[in-house]
Amino acid sequence: MSKENQKLIAVDFFCGAGGVTCGFKQADIKVLGGIDVDDVFKETYEKNNPGSKFIHKDISKLSFEDLVKKLRISKDDDNLIFIGCSPCQYYSNLKTDKTKSKDSRLLLEDFQKFVGYFNPGYIFIENVPGFDRSKESPIGKFKQFLSKKGYVFDDKVINAKYFGVPQNRRRYVLIATRVQNEISIPEGDKENIKTVKDAIGNYREFVPVKAGHVDDTDFMHTVAGLTKVNLKRIKKVGKDGGNRLDFADDEELQLDCYKNHSGHTDVYGRMSWDKPSPTITTKFRYTSSGRYGHPEQDRGISIREGATLQSFPKKYVFHSNNVSVIGKMIGNAVPPKMALQISKVFKK
Template identity: 35%
Template sequence: MVKYTCIDSFCGAGGLGLGLQQAGFDIRLSFDIDNRCIKTIEANKKYFSHPAFTADINDMLDGRALNICKMQRGELFLLAGGPPCQGFSVQRRGADEDPRNQLVFKYAQLVDELYPRYFVMENVSGIAGKRGKTILEELLDKLKNIGYTVHIKLLDAQNYGVAQRRKRYIIIGERSDMGVNYEYPKEMEKHYTVRDVIGSLPEPPEDGSDYPGISLHRRDRLSEINLKRIRALKPGQGREYLPKELLADCHKIDSSVIGYRNVYGRMAWDEVSPTITARFDSFTRGKFGHPEQDRSISLREGAMLQTFPKDFLFTGSKVDMARQIGNAVPPLLAKQIGTSIIDCYKRSGKI
């Protein structure tokens, strides 16, 4: 029987790997250039037992990944990864020459070396936009030339059981000898809300410490002006509802003109959350205010909205942890993608 072996490249804090593992994959190796992410993987012995390395993708080429996993080319079942893609982000300007854009081609090189039955690559929606389109087309050509049928679709996590608006391209490759059988997971009818996920959590202590027994569930101290701002807002409201005297000078232009209308906002209890970003820990960076309490959401609340388990550990500074949480693939979405790949294999008739 084929083992659903997997290498998790650009693994981050392990959101994609955790979900794939829940779907039935046997992760043989994780790697990421950020040592803080690897420390997070290593801290979660309850969830991960495979080797994890601090490594650049170049360190895993020329047979290194195969040697670590004691595999031959073509033996691996799945290569997974989300090459850093901030150069494609719609929030960045002048990022066309961002060197991280080239990492998607290194990922294609790794696909060629490993030649797995399947691969999955996650990327921001901007990869198909004005700046990313040329790179995306070149990437898809490379992958097809290596010998893969490639599927690409923009998925919104809120349609797959995640209480969050989060649009990401999911690129799936099927090796030519596996046939063409892949189908993306079906969208769910039910949408979960902020209340469903964090509504039962107790209010964290006023002194900034963790709530007893719930790690990372603590409040940030807000400045006096930000306390006034959040107290002026009802659940679901953003900065366009603030009185002018509470607006920063740069936000006094109408939000419909300059965008970024969700800074200084509160989440709504009975809707999905906005995208949990790498700076969701800051009230000034998005609609990250708690629906009722006068604070931004805690690190634990952000992780739960990303569908990490309540006891999943994160390492590093507060900023490090927020970045790891915000950059992760929601494990629940990853699980459904993993299940869809296993289902695809079962339809191939290769079992």
């Protein structure tokens, strides 16, 4: 490794459970710390990423001086990377209630203030696919700001499945630099796509279990329970990629809302062994939330299986007594392997 590469350092704004930090550290980039408004992430972030400090703070209330004091960063550092993967479900293409996520819509503007003050050498942003197309999105103004500051950038929607992640996950990505004359997001590998079987098909690691199984070890092969009717439904769904149409003719099992509706067939469906998984959301543990049924076993996927499909290392431990909180940690994360591949652009 060159001396120049050894100098690369990063600050992970909106760090969550540490998906980007994990990926960047795999690329030997020193992540000084992560910032998040929710302290539920602190133990998970720091224990899995030793040497990276967790800062529990709303960045709109974090001063530049305080960040300098905590992480010892300086202005105009060519080797400094600012990561700004803010939670912005508000701009998602999904037609969901926006009221809960409304407060998150201006986080990029808060991040921009730090970019303006510190003038880092590089910037990495990841967000939902609709982020670049929403009329209310601040990304247009942010790109104008970058150009005025002398940055060049590349931005587009990419799919994590082309970056070593066994998951069909489309995300908006922007990378920028003021150190080089040009920068471009890699195309990824469209030939060697990882599948569900590649990720969780080893039954010596992911031993067969039943719905409701609880794993108290750090491996967390814990599975959500199923009601009697939902257990009947998953048993009716064909192995290796079946969907809810497999029980459509069963009066007991068919749901009223789908009696005259043939869409949304992923709900109550099973994953396919030889394809990437669907997008891992915060509700990935529940068969009623999407195609989250195990390809063979009559259950939803486990916490560890969801984390593995997100490309977290199997030794990455999620610290919380609340499985719903852990689901959010995993589902909202940037897949580490995608972050790793993006980070290599900064090292060239």
